Amino acid sequence: MDRVVLRDDLPPEPTVAKSHAVPAHGELRTSNAAATRASENRAVKNAAQQAAEELLPVFEGAGLARHAPAVAKAMCAMRHQTSKHAVRALNDWHADDAETFSSRLQGSGIGMSIQEMNKLIDAVRTAAKAMEASLAPAAAPPRPVEKVKVRTRCGSTELQVTLTAKFLTKPLSEALLVPFLKAHSKRAGVEARLEHVERVELEGLGSIDASLPARDLLAASEASVSIFLQEGVGAAPPAAMEGDAAPTAA
Helix, strand or coil, X not given: CCCCCCCCCCXXXXXXXXXXXXXXXXXXXXXXXXXXXXXHHHHHHHHHHHHHHHHHHHHHHXXXXXXXXXXXXXXXXXXXXXXXXXXXXXXXHHHHCHHHHHHHHHCCCCCCCHHHHHHHHHHHHHHHHHHHHXXXXXXXXXXXXXXXXXXXXXXXXXXXXXXXXXXXXXXXXXHHHHHHHHHHHHHHCCCCCHHHEEEEEECCCEEECCCCEHHHHCCCCEEEEEEEXXXXXXXXXXXXXXXXXXXXXX
């Protein structure tokens, strides 16, 4: 059986001295500055890549696709790229500092000609306006009218008919034409019915479809409607103009 001999007369193992020295203040500051610059360079690079992707469609449309990466990089280096879309940022850069914008785009790093730059400015301005328009909140729809006074004519008969909210939901033929034709028949002394109507005209629109809801046709609080009957139907004698009692659809 093997034996293990323990000895205490072996020379001690050499020890390695640990350094606890603190870097000088100047060295630490230099190191921090270098790290900051590296971080900023990475941020600019990442932002430039994103900006180039956003700018590319506009540059391609202007035939300047080859300049998109360099312009994006210059814009980001000038701190003009923020959280907004790159097209809007580039448009704002030109609007805020056209002199620097022009010098950077015409400089050796990009080398755009004046003609190319003007073409780009027009394309970016148009795209930025379109983008702003698409982001603008939609206008609130106008409130529907609750009551419409309709000056209604047929031949020599003219009456003002007031349509309230209840009647505005009905077809115009039912809400306006039917009651008006009854009044017209009494005045004219001859029967005029809905089937006798040849056409209906609304002032400002011309001929209209009276089967549509009155609210869809009468958008203002006042309107003027003319009813035309088939030839020889419901002609009112002059005496029909006497009196001006206006039936009101309540």
